[in-house]
Amino acid sequence: MKFINHYISIFILFILPFALFSQVKNIGLPAIKNYKRSEYKGGTQNWNIDQDKNGNIYFANNSGLIQFDGSIWNKYALPNNTAIRSLKIDPSGKIYVGGNNEFGFFKSDQKGKLKYYSLTHLISKNDSKNINLIWRIHLYKDEVVFQSFTKVFFYKNNKLKVINAPKKFQFSFLINNHLYFQDKELGILEYRNHKLIALKGTTDLNDKEIWAMFPLPNNKILLATLEKGLFVYDYNSVKSWETEANAFVKKNTSLGGSIIKNKFIVLNSVLSGVIICDLNGKIIQHLNRQKGLQNNTVLTSYVDNKNNLWLGLDNGITFVNQNSPFTFFDYSYNIGTVYASVIFNKNLYVATNQGLFYHSWSTPFKDEPFNRVEGTIAQAWNIQVINNILLCASNSGALVIDQNRVSKTLDKRGYFGFKTIPSHPGYIIGESYDGFSIFKNTNNEINYVNQIGGFYETTNTFEMELDNNFLWLKKDPYLYQMKLSEDLKRFDYIKKHSNVSNSNKGIGSLQSIHNKVYFQSKNHFYRYSNEQEGFFEDKKITALFHGIPTINTLIEDRDHNLWYSYKESLGVLVKTANGKYQRKEALFSNLTGNLVNNYLSINTIDPGNIFIGLTDGLAHYDSKISNKFITKPKVFFESFSSSTDTIITGNLEKPITELRIPYNSNHVKFTFSSPTYENQENITYSYKLEPFEDNWRSWSTVSVKEYTNLREGNYKMQIKAKNSYGIESDVSQIDFRIAPPWYRHFLAYLTYFFLILAGVYIISNRIKLKIRRNKYYETIEQRRLYLEKESKIRHDQHELEKEIERLKSDKLQIKILAKDKELVSNSLQVVKKNKVLNGIIQKIKDIDTNTLDDSTKFEFNKLHKSIVKEVNTDKSWKDLEKHIKNVHFEFLKRLKEKYPTISPRELDLSTYLLMNMSTKEIAEIMNISTGGVELARYRLRKKLELNKKENLIGFLMSV
Template sequence: MIKLERYLVIIVLLLGELLPLSGQVKSIGLPKIINYKKADYNGGAQNWEVGQDKNGNLYFANTSGLIQFNGTSWSKNVIPNTTVRSLKVANDGRIYVGGYNEFGFFNVSSSGKLVYNSLSKLVNPNSKKIIDFVWKVHIVDDAVFFQTFYRTYIYKDNRLTILEAPNRFQFSFLVNNKLYFQDIVLGLVEYNNGRLIPLANTKTLNNTEVWGIVPMANDTMLIVTLDKGLFLYNNGMLSPWQCDANNFIRKNNSLGGRLLNSKFIVLNSVLDGIIICDTNGRIVQHINNRKGLQNNTALSSYTDVSGNLWLGLDNGIGYINENSPFTFLGSSFELSSVYSSAEYQNNLYVATNQGVFSHAWNTPFKEESFKFIQGSTGQAWAIQEIDGTLFCSHNRGLFTIVNGKAGNFLDDRKGYLGLKKIPGKPNYLIASNYHGFAIIEKTPAGWKFRNQIEGFNVSDSKFATDGNNVWLLKNSVYKLKLSDDLKRFTLTTTYENLDKSLKGINSIQQINNKIYFQSANHFFTHNQATDKFIEDKTLSAIFSKIPKIKYCFEDNKGNICYFFGDSSMGMLMRQQDGSYQNVLSPFASLAGNLVYFFESVNTIDSSNIFIGITEGLVHYNPQLHSGITTQPKAFIRSFTFAGDTLITGNLPTLKNVSIPYKDNNVKFTFSSPMYDNPENIKFSYKLEGFDDKWSNWTNVPVKEYTNLHEGNYRMLLKVINSYGKESKPAVVTFTVAPPFYRHPLAYIFYILVVAFAIYYVRRRVKIKIRQNRYYETLEQRRLYLEKETRIRQEQYELEKEIERLRNEQLKVKILTKDKELVNNSLQVVKKNKMLNGIIHRLKDIDSETLDETAKARFTKLYKTIDKELNTDKSWNNLEKHISNVHFDFLKRLKDKYPTITPREMDLSTYLLMNMSTKEIAEIMNISDGGVELARYRLRKKLNLPRKENLTGFLMGI
């Protein structure tokens, strides 16, 4: 009996090893879990059932209505009484739903919107009030069954018939296209052409609720009850299913289950999430709240077309990425950031930032199943097996792990980063630590710290050695020559570039037992004899079509792991013929999660590869790639214009749409039914007729165009998933009609208007020409008369000007003569003065003393002079002429100074003529002092300052 149990254990373990190769559910780690809260989908908490249409859109029977999810956005559609408890998606696209006192179907309208059509209105009004909740909807052939507790409504050929419950229905199930009901008295019954046939030996289920029936091999059915566990039914016999899954369900209650990928069974629980078991009842995965599921009560479960699992939860929606080669061992396994891992003596060891953990390799990986290695607390940088010994490079030093326990530190004076064998020296290891490099020696008592290498105190975890030299990259490449006694570096050589055409050196790695130096994906080896780098064309050619890497290394199976960008990786999987297959796309989902600079890949075998990430450990099975190779689909989800929206993602085909020019602002939304890594879905679009090239890849699922010109357009959309797979373009064609003023009819109207305008203008031009000729004649006549009048006027003005000039000339002549007369008069005055002087002198002569002749002559001369003086009127004429010559001056003077006297005016005139005081005294017949007094009085009347010249002032008037 003991031997039999051992054999059974071995068989179970072998099955555990083979299961990952034969199905998609992995026993190591947990799949990726995405939780959607009710705030995400804007609905109620409970989700009772899940379905999917041909386009990949998902539907959820939610307490607030029918929820639709297209991978990018959520939408809600309501029915009367709101709650939706059941749904089924038909092949023709109809979505049949049931709620409270209501059932019917959603159909896609011509605009792509889901429109609800009620079928409950076909129920007799007298019985409608007892419809109650429609708990299940089934589609069997061309009939739709809406099941309530008391009856089932059958919709076929647009008619509704009623199937009454023998006593009271509990729930119903469709298994292999056969419909089963649970009656609370008869047990399980099968529906057959309108009849209900009881299944033998199932009345024992009446003391519980059957929540699920799952088909299994050999016509066996797995019956899932609420609180009595799991039962197998075959050939009329009902028996409990004695297995781990049954123990779990009896403890936590169940709300049904379903097949997963034909090899596994999903069982929903009330208290502790879900379990996935194989067909033998062995639990492969257990997913609950502690492992990332947001709620422990799973009301429903559904497998989508990609083989991934959807959970309708009591509070929210859960997505479990079962169809993936990756599973995760994170916080639920007590792991944090993983820097290194190694399989040693049937145990998996993991170096983390908290210390070292281990797990038995042949034991199922369950939560909290990793064991902490006592004495390893702190930052563990690397864990490596070398020559049968497991070394741990730790922040506190270097130690070995023996029998699952941390041994003594070989060196605890400094932190260690990693170890490497020294070629040609099997008893020595070289280790990088915080102060440079050290030598570890193998002794009969085990490995021991030998010495710190002097001469260089900088190191790194990524170094290489060829036995005589240590190669280290720190901005530049250093070649450190080791002394024969391994105690010092005797020579240090620095290299900046590998080739003149390549700048800098990116990494140092050891591949196929050779040290390679890499720059821009070009790989070089070093020639010791010439001290030059030689490119390996073969290896460079392998990396020529790979993204520019920053580092790579070879694992223990000959695969080359490479890292690029900020935190992305790929693998060159070595084939049996020595070639490499580039595997890049699966690792895209890990981008950004790798531990920067301490990237770790541990290949145990072809099905088990462990990758360290910031949140734990990733298990990668390269054999599982079926879902990744599927080409994604792109959908132009909606097309919005003029306040109207076409939900194009729901329509099988879309004819060309014409929109008016005034509504030439359009908006598109995009979607793709890919649910494993929605954050990595990217779209690229191109509007033919507007864009010249495809847009850059973007996560934004919306694009809007404004002010489009009239014409024909084709909106093209591509999507790329997280694995680098690109979809075929989705297309929506539409036409922007021209504005009314650019419509073809408008151009015909424009032609007619132009023709009429030409005719009208020509006619008007002819009339205008005739009018212009008439008016031109009149105008010429008018201009002639105006010219003649103007000539006459000019002639008249000329005559007047001539007359004026003549008058002025005459005045000038008169004035000139007056001036001459003034001058002559002044001469005469002077002459008379002279004669007066002669007379006065003659009076002084005594004529008595003269003889008679002389006396007679003397008397005659005297009389002649006296006569001349008496008859001369020059003085009067002088005053008259002076007044005439200076008439304007005297007038201005009188106007400016009205109080001036004629005498003062005469004085002013004489002063203006620049006469001397003596001349003025003679003319005015006053003394010189009298002239000065008169001048003084004139200045006072004119208000002249003492310093201003009187004559100059008068000349300025």
Template sequence: MRFKFMLLLLVLLLSNTFYNLNAQTDSLFIKGIPRVIHYTKKDFQGSTQFWTVCQDEEGVLYFGNNDGALVFDGQIWHKVSLPNNSSIRSLKVSSRGIVYAGGFNELGVIKKDSFGKYFYESLLNLIPIEDRNFENIWQIHEAQGHMVFRSFKMLIAIANNTAKTLPANRSYTFSISFDNKLFVQDEEGIKSLDLRSLSFTHLFNQDQFNGEELITLIPGVALDEVLAITKQGSFYRINLNNRSTTLWQKLLTEKSNDLVTCAIRSSSGSIYIGTLRSKVISLDANGYRISTGATFSGLQDNTVHNLFESSEGNIWAVLNNGIDCIDVKSPVSLLFEDASIYDVLPYKNKIYIATNQGVFVSTPVSGKTVLTKERFVNLNSLRGQAWSLQKFEDQLLCSHDKGIFVISDKGVSKLPGVQGIWKIIPIKGETNQYLACSYHGLFLLSYDSKAGFKVVHKIEGFDESCRDILQSEAPGVFWVCHGYKGVFKIKIDAALKRIVGVEHFKDQNGLPSPFNINVTRWNDEIVFTTNAGIYTYDAAKNKFLLHHFLTSLFGKELNVRRLFQYSDKTWFAHDNEVGYFKTNEEKPELQKDLFLQLKGSFNPSMECIVPLNQKNILVGTTTGLYAFDLSYNASARNAKTMITSASFKEDQSENTSMLDIATTHVTKLPHKSNNIIFHFSTPAFQNKLNVQYSYWLEGADNKWSDWSEASFREYNLLSAGSYIFHVKSRSLLGEKGTEAIYRFEILPAWYQSSWAIAFYIIIGGATIFFTILLVKRRIRREKEKTLREEREKRRVLELEIERMKLAGEKEKILKDKEQLEEDVIYKSKELVNYTTLLVKKRELLIEMQDQLKELKDAVKNESSRQSVRELLKKINGNLQNEEHIKVFEANFERVHHDFFTKLKANFPDLTQKELQLCAFVRMNLTNKEIASILNLSVRGIETARYRLRKRLGMSHEEDMSAFLEKLHSTPDGFGEFAELSV
């Protein structure tokens, strides 16, 4: 009973341990520092000292600085100057979307005309002349239907094109609009102002804030309170109902020489404080946990003049020297930089990173943690190239260029006996047995609860690199993929000592090539990713077959280098991009947009993708480690793609004509318009860097262009016609901008206009009419002439036909004659071939005669001898028959009649036998063949040839066959030899 209880307790403890581990990972949310985007004078080409910022409904940002206003549409900076060239100290966008600006003795609105050009329109004419010396406008508010401009000297309220001024007793030092109420601070304290009656209501005395100057009021922690923040860094809780104030906390020490310059509460509830010397200080929603760490240390200047939260959730800091955008809402943050990341592993409340510089470990993490590079420490004994981090037997193992290391709370220890290890894999079906995959083969690794891990021995018989390895279902069978050598299928013996079988696959058995093949397991299938699709292995056919689902999903153009499943998602590295798709969807879509900004920065075939849970994923690159928040919904925001300007040049003119981009009608352009340029932007994107555009000119282009970061498109030499320009956008966070269009028409030249075409039709019609008349008259004349000529031609033709008939008959006779001659020659050649076959038969008969003579002597029986004699007699009679010689001579003369004619003409004394011999020599027959035909001995033929040489007057060295061939080919006989013979 006790044993059962202890067993149950142990199971519960283990289950609780596993639950805690899973719960820790599931609840863990790692975030790095937000990216800080710097904008410098090189970007905006203006004064570097900024004072204020606002944003209109389209997402366009307006910055006030010493040069006036700088308007940023996400791509281009536009400068707007005031009439007196003063600086702009205040900006405000009203509820109607109007941008108000205030400078030194100047106030008005910033507008954009229909051509996309920003300009300033002064409202100074609404103010009485005697009140126009109000100096700098420091703040602008909207309250009670008025726009209120505050300077130290006075308040100016404008509504319905009417201005009211309210001078200060001494100085208005602060003002703010809150819940449609306007609060103003002067030397007496804080008051509320009724703009309809221009009457003040005193709320708080100055001593309630210890004489400190207010910077802003923000919503408090409680529902019925407001937080007042002073320049000296004090936080006061204000109850507007009972008008009480309580000092809550001091942000700056009494002796601090720093000052608070601005403060905002963001939409997430966090409080951001701008300072004179300490950049930006952040507080949580409750106002606690003040952080001045690395989060905002990257600002390019210490003095923050103002803070602003844009509609996308970015925090913009306008500085004494430049502008910074703090991308706090980005789903991407940087955890670790300046190293190439190969693996990441959360282990015992810490994050371990394997890099090209060694292994780094973080300080303890839990819940929602912000990690920065400063929170990581490099383990000294693991410096150098670390490849992977794995947890086995509740121990952390590091596969390193130097070997295998065990990492524990006590330190780092190295396992002796190995070098250059990629990773470690467990062996299925074996307890506490592992394979260490090295640069040159496999090592057996075993574990003992007392002794720990130990390298047992090298598994002999395979020395290839084993970085990419996967065990199959068959016992002891592993797949090993080599980046350059193809795929190996190896089998390890039961004793785990040596390789007993190796199959090597290159570009045979169905694989497209031996390069860039990786093996992985997906949906319980072993799949092989290649440069031309994804394959599975059919053992029965010993062939690699295309995996149709995965290949149709990814295509064959790009390599899928990494593929693994986590929860309901399949993660992948697709060439230079990473992403995921829902595993069980019937028609899944590749989700890559969120990760596009890391494109091209991964370690090929060693991409580091580590999901912590359903929402949080870590991605390692060659530049560092990034955290991604998958709960980010890029499509939640409606970003508008805008055509910010359009222009054209006419013919060769250097002057640029701007086009109306606000019109919805078709813009008509002159015929000689060329160099048409469109500029576009998407200012409402959260990620304003690396915005990409795709465009299509309907009427000229066949399809949308590839995505590009170019924010303009130029068209040259367009022909006359109607066009529609389309442009859409996306950011590298997956945000997508709406499509913008612009319609225009290039008018035809004057000679292509409607009236010109009508004139052409009239002239053409008249020309055709008179032409028809002339042609008809000409036709009548020509017809009469043709009839006369036709009669004459008919007579000539009849004579010609008669002549042609005669010529045809003659030609037919000649052709028949030639055909007959060809038939005679062809048949003669057939007879020659037949005679040659008879010669072969005579040789056979002679051979049979010789054999029968031998047989006659060998046969003892008289009757058999008599039979042999009769056979010999028949064969001899056949041999003595010279009928084939006559047939041969007759046919030879018919085939080579010119030869005998020339031979007899040049050598008339030749006998018939000598003529026969010349014919045989002419046919290149050997002495043996001639002897067989003539039934003579070879010696007799040689003697006859010798005599024939003398009769022909040939020297001993001359070839008789060549001599006779020359005789046959000489047109006029063989005169020179005829003279010799004479």
């Protein structure tokens, strides 16, 4: 401990003043981000760098102007497609550039797209010859200065003034608002009152190329030459600046540089990257390919608005996060995953997965890597100082380290760590791969004593703490409460706990706070009461972690700060002078995901030197550096485009107040950017399109959003960004309007309104006309219907009359048929009568009248004559035959037409059959025998071509 305190005093006296002086740290490396050519899609070489008021970074590149807004790279070429060698942005946003025989400026158009405006047309014909490369551009007072090897052009109010080089210009420099040029013969010239004035004592530099000039205290200027080193000029003479920085430049040559807060100088080199030195020439930081740069030739360097460093390389671009309290020891320092670190005997020791390494703590960390402690090639889990002895717990066993080598192996079993036993001074307990062992320190020498019996489980990922009564051991999901025997050879008592509280299940972590053992479950902290034989909550400690995500590990450092890890992230409760705690989490967000799981390693030497173990090295944290580097980020719309056009880009000088998009372009796309370059991969965005969305979308690293088929109306697109420290930006907003389609336009609706009115008017008139017409047609229709009804009535009446006539006719026919039948019957009776009378006449003829007297004979003859007269005068049959032919005329006609060969006699037979007369009656009428009737019927059937099955009478009725 004496050695540590002694060294801390030395460190504070000699090293810390430089750290306090600014953000540049001399311990470890800053975070470095390399951008390859394949990312920015440009040429290899980057000659100059500048930044606009929005924070966008611009690079003068071999292929043109490169713009970077934190999300997207854009490239803009000169008209002659030559390389851009110089670059400067004025407060108005104009980007002045210079190339080979060409110079001018880029300016945003109405849509924010950069357009190039050449100034070479302002040069007279004489001066336009041999312009050469424009190497430097300066904003000097109210003029823009373009400098080539042969000429210098002064641009003001759209006019150019030209000064030719006395011999040949090298480069020009603007220092403290003084403009200087180097001439090959006259030395350094100062531009005053539109003239070049030679400075005294500077011709000694004619054989040297000056690439940079920096202001120094006491009105001196530092000159950086290409190959001859660094020189100091006091306006009388030039002297070599004999410093570490000068030695570096002479060895590696210089390509200029930049200055940080007028306190630190950045020197670019050709052969070995870049160095940062103080104003006394002491190298504070050296970055090269071995330290993370992708190229050792640095053509230009630039300090941005957050004092971070940009490097334009011979092949690529590099961002160096100087404005951070964190620096890192990575693979370039020859170390891997760090599980623990400690300072002992002026050396910093780190336990890694590749063994134990050390680095001198009393000399500055420059280019020297960590060295392996001899004999520790295996996994080292812990490195501790106990009783002023350095102990290493490793896979090779319990090791004593002395003079940077393993001086003694206490036990060859693997160990995880060691702790002193409070109730047994001089004794140490070791946590091994198969239980616990006891070691004893006697006269500053540690020896192995014995293994503790009763517990032999593997203790990997265990957490162990000791108090005066128990050894506490956490092995998921249990907490072991064990009591050592008095002779330290066994555990007399072992109890297993699955919970320390009924309300908060499980055991989160085991830790020692203020030398007391605490048990954490869901951010509630408990202690064990030996008197009550149970756990009780310490509400004061629990209150400290209110609002903090559930932690998984907690460590109290030497300054009583409480370091905790949660979800692979880190936070700390810093104990202040008044005994309260201040929470810090955002600072450590860039370490998220890099902490070693279950092996949180925090080594606090003092507030300015805190080491944190990482999966890929060791982080150095200086808590005394102001956290003003955590600033509110800005967010911009990098572009806003529709399906047919890019409406705006992020280069707008003034926001557009009203944007109108046609309906056929209602597929819109937004891209966002936040020119925040520290931990850029952790920048997240949230957005909301009103009134399409009511709530902000979840935070995401995606910087593009598209909306399709938006309806017409007014919209507000709002975005915000959140940096890696959890700080949110102000909201940026674009107001735009989607025009309705022509058929939903206001004029369309107005037209629809008038058309509706016209339609209503026309339809109303047409309806009225139709009503009148309908009434007319209704009258006509009623008249027609009346006439139809009348006609129908007449027709029905006529039909009725016809029916009546028909019925009468049918009735008459029936009567006629009946009369016919009756007539036939009567006629038959008459025939019978006549037959009887003829028989009587025959019989009278047979009577002999001679026998009768005359009177009787007279009467007899008189009777005979009367009977003969009656028979001869009876025409009934002829009348009957005539009547039958008249009644059945139509039948006889149809039958005759159908069968022309039919005879009259057969017609009579057909008529008699139609009248349904019997064979006997027909025989009597036709005066033939019944057999003759049957023969006549047979002949008639044959004439009518009827088969045997067909009924003759039925056929006749169907004719």
